[in-house]
Amino acid sequence: MPAPSRWGGQTMSNHDEKADVTTELTPAPMAAPIDGSIAGKTVLVTGSDGFIGSHVVERLLADGAHVRAFCLYNSNGSTGWLDESDAFRAAVRDGQAEVVLGDIRDPEHVMATTEGVDVVLHLAALIAIPFSYVAPRSYVETNVIGTLNVLEAVRRHGTPRMVNTSTSEVYGTPESVPITEAHPLRGQSPYSATKISADKMCESYALSFETPVTTLRPFNTFGPRQSTRAVIPTVLSQLLAGAREIKLGDVTPKRDFTFVTDTADGFVRAALAEVEPGATIQLGTGRTVSVGDVVQLCCKVTGSDAQIVTESDRIRPEGSEVQILLSDPSRANEVLGWAPTVSLEEGLAATAEWLRPRVDPETAGRYHR
Numbered sequence: 001m002p003a004p005s006r007w008g009g010q011t012m013s014n015h016d017e018k019a020d021v022t023t024e025l026t027p028a029p030m031a032a033p034i035d036g037s038i039a040g041k042t043v044l045v046t047g048s049d050g051f052i053g054s055h056v057v058e059r060l061l062a063d064g065a066h067v068r069a070f071c072l073y074n075s076n077g078s079t080g081w082l083d084e085s086d087a088f089r090a091a092v093r094d095g096q097a098e099v100v101l102g103d104i105r106d107p108e109h110v111m112a113t114t115e116g117v118d119v120v121l122h123l124a125a126l127i128a129i130p131f132s133y134v135a136p137r138s139y140v141e142t143n144v145i146g147t148l149n150v151l152e153a154v155r156r157h158g159t160p161r162m163v164n165t166s167t168s169e170v171y172g173t174p175e176s177v178p179i180t181e182a183h184p185l186r187g188q189s190p191y192s193a194t195k196i197s198a199d200k201m202c203e204s205y206a207l208s209f210e211t212p213v214t215t216l217r218p219f220n221t222f223g224p225r226q227s228t229r230a231v232i233p234t235v236l237s238q239l240l241a242g243a244r245e246i247k248l249g250d251v252t253p254k255r256d257f258t259f260v261t262d263t264a265d266g267f268v269r270a271a272l273a274e275v276e277p278g279a280t281i282q283l284g285t286g287r288t289v290s291v292g293d294v295v296q297l298c299c300k301v302t303g304s305d306a307q308i309v310t311e312s313d314r315i316r317p318e319g320s321e322v323q324i325l326l327s328d329p330s331r332a333n334e335v336l337g338w339a340p341t342v343s344l345e346e347g348l349a350a351t352a353e354w355l356r357p358r359v360d361p362e363t364a365g366r367y368h369r
C-alpha cells in the first residue's frame, strides 16, 4: 500500500482535484497491493542523499527493508537529506541502515559496495538540464559510466534485481501524447542524451547477459527536499519570500507532475515486480499542466497574487526545450499496480508547508541552474 503522507494527512486522491486551471486529465485507476514484500531484503540505494533517493530510503525502512545508503563522498561526512531524516538516523542506530560514502564513477568501490545485496535501486545522477549545457562531460562520466559501473557490479555479483532510474526527458518534445514507453527517444539536452545512454546500457545488459534490470522512467517529480533548480520549489520559494514578481523562464511548457511519495512507491513496486529483464516502465499521472498554470496553483496555495516576470537567462535554447510531457500510465498500473495518490494541489500545499521555514528571502529569487 502507498505510504501515508507525512506532510498533509488529507484524504489523497487524484480524482477530486478542483484546480482553477485548464488541464488534460486522464483519471488514474486505484493501485493494487504489491505482491511479495521488501521486508528483510538488503537494498542498496545510490543517490540516497538526494531528493527522491531520501524518500525512497524512508519508504524502504518503513516497509522493513535493510538499507545500504550510498551517498556522494564528502569530507564532512554529510549524507545530504538523510541528515534531516529521524527515521534514517534511528535505523542507523538500530542496525537497519548503513551509510556508504563514495562515488559511482569508481568501479572498484561500487563493486565492493554491491556485494551481498538483494536489490540495487540506482538513482544517483547529475540531473540539472541547464548545468548539462555547461559541463556535459561530467554528465557522461556520472550518468553513463556510473550506470555501467553499477551494471557490472550487479552482473558480477549475480544481484537478483536492479532498478535503473530514467527520466521522461529522454523523449524530447513528443511526436504524440500521451507518451507510451514505445515512443522514440530524442537527446534534446546533454542530460537527456546521457540518460538515454544509461537506459540503453541497461537494455544491452538485459539482452546480452540477462541482467535483471528494470528501467523506471519517472515524469517530473516534486515535493519536500527538491532543490530550487526545479520549477515548483523556485516558484514556491519566491512566493513564500513575499515576492510580488516571480522570476521564471518560459511558462508555456507543460509537464506531468508526480508527488515524491508516489514516485518512491513506484520504486518499491519495481523492486518487487516480476518483469522481463530490460523492461521499461514510466511513472506519471496521465495529467499535464503548463508552468504558467502551476504558478497560478502555487499562488492559490500560498495566498499570493504575484505576477510572472520572464528572465532571458532562464530561457533554454529553443531546440532544447521540451514543450510537453504527458504520460500514459497504463503499464505502471498493469505491471506494478501503481497509481498516483496525491493530487497536484495537495502536493503543492505539502511542499509549501515544508519550504516555509526554510526559505531565505535573500536567495529565493536567485537563478539556480
Ligand SMILES: NC(=O)c1ccc[n+]([C@@H]2O[C@H](COP(=O)([O-])OP(=O)(O)OC[C@H]3O[C@@H](n4cnc5c(N)ncnc54)[C@H](O)[C@@H]3O)[C@@H](O)[C@H]2O)c1
Binding pocket: 046, 047, 048, 049, 050, 051, 052, 053, 070, 071, 072, 073, 080, 102, 103, 104, 105, 122, 123, 124, 125, 126, 127, 142, 146, 165, 166, 167, 168, 217, 218, 219, 220, 221, 222
Ligand atoms: N526530480 C525529477 O523530477 C526527476 C524526474 C525523472 C527522473 N529523475 C531521476 O531521479 C534520480 C534522482 O533525482 P533527484 O531529483 O532526486 O536528484 P538529486 O540531485 O536530488 O539526487 C541525485 C543524487 O545523486 C548523487 N550523485 C551525483 N553524482 C554522484 C556520483 N558521482 N556518485 C554518487 N552519487 C552521486 C547526488 O549526491 C544526489 O544526492 C536521478 O537519476 C534523476 O535523473 C528525477
